[in-house]
Amino acid sequence: MRYPQPDTVNRRIAENKRLSQKARMKALAAIQRPSRTLLFRLIRNPDTPSNLVTLAAKRYSAEILKWELKNARRPEDTPNNNQ
Numbered sequence: 783m784r785y786p787q788p789d790t791v792n793r794r795i796a797e798n799k800r801l802s803q804k805a806r807m808k809a810l811a812a813i814q815r816p817s818r819t820l821l822f823r824l825i826r827n828p829d830t831p832s833n834l835v836t837l838a839a840k841r842y843s844a845e846i847l848k849w850e851l852k853n854a855r856r857p858e859d860t861p862n863n864n865q
Contacts, residue, residue, distance in 0.1 A: 789813050793820055796834075803831045810837055818845050 795801060795809035797820070810816065810824070821842040824830050830838070 789815075796820070796824065799829055803834060806831070806834055807837055810834065810841070816841055816845065818842065818849070821845065 792809040792813045793816070796806050796813070798806070813820075821838045824838040825835055825842060
């Protein structure tokens with residue numbers, strides 16, 4: 783039997799509506815690299831407390847920035863039109 787990874791447990795805690803806001807915020811903060819899907823679900827859910835939405839939005843913008851920097855095209859990757 784395998785034990786779940788800490789990020790998996792924290793993801794489940796962050797999404798659980800029955801738990802306290804404080805526990806959910808700590809769980810979201812403890813996730814090393816949250817998926818953009820998880821963060822988007824937390825932001826879009828109307829039952830998510832506002833403080834948790836704020837934290838998820840900050841983490842979401844940071845993850846989007848990392849993704850954009852990772853996938854940015856370098857000048858040498860673009861086709862040369864006049865050269």
